[in-house]
Amino acid sequence: MADDRRPHLVVFSGSGISAESGIQTFRAGDGLWAEHPIEEVATPEAWRRDPARVLGFYNLRREQVRRARPNAAHKALADLERQGFRVSIITQNIDDLHERAGSRSVLHLHGEILKARSTVDARMQYPLPRGGIELGDICDKGSQLRPDVVWFGESVPYFGEACALVAEADLLLVVGTSLAVMPAASLLEHTPLDAPSVLVDPEAETLAPPGVTRISQPAGKGVPALTRHWQREGRLW
Ligand code: APR
Known part of the structure; x- marks a missing residue:
């Protein structure tokens, strides 16, 4: 939606968000x-x-x-969108658990295993x-x-689209990724200067780059706690 003025939550997820689903x-x-x-x-x-x-x-x-089935973290993000928040998801995951939870804007940076x-x-x-x-x-x-x-050594075909999404985030929520793989991890550098970034990951304390708020919890606990807070407040913080 070109004229969508709602604050934009951009989520960047990794395999940790699907860990509690058994992946x-x-x-x-x-x-x-x-x-x-x-x-x-x-x-x-x-x-x-x-x-x-x-x-x-x-x-x-x-x-x-x-x-696998979507877990509380996938569901909380989809619920937030259903409640009227603007949510875009960029995932490194090749599973379809965000979509099955009900999220409608999902960009698969590393492809989709259920497609050829x-x-x-x-x-x-x-x-x-x-x-x-x-x-x-x-x-x-x-x-x-x-x-x-996308295999190691190959270019990431939708990286440009992902950078453009992050560049218009009002808040970047990173979930369940070690940020070890490039160029995906460099997406964080595209966050606007005035947009906060948060990492939810049990290892957040050691993984989060400077300036990123750390929530050292599993996704199934940390993500619903955040989305409940935003829903109560009626806005992203
Ligand atoms: N909730 C949230 N995070 C978790 C959980 C959980 N329940 N369990 C584990 N994690 C975190 C780990 O602490 C770790 O930081 O998930 C992260 C998983 O990191 P990696 O194994 O490196 O996976 P990921 O970051 O998704 O890998 C990126 O690398 O191999 C490629 O293409 C593959 O997309 C993948 C990319």
């Missing part, structure tokens, strides 16, 4: 990358070397996502073939389909 985060000792080395499943080289292995990995992850994309054009998305992607499944332009996921 693994990446960098913990028992995280996804400890079990499945990045270079074997999440790079363009891995795809060239052994596409069947890469497809198998994402088939497993897709099942994990399908079994062309091997040659990151912005050409396709519905997932029934039963998942197989070698030999091609798009209407004749290229092999692959998971709609």
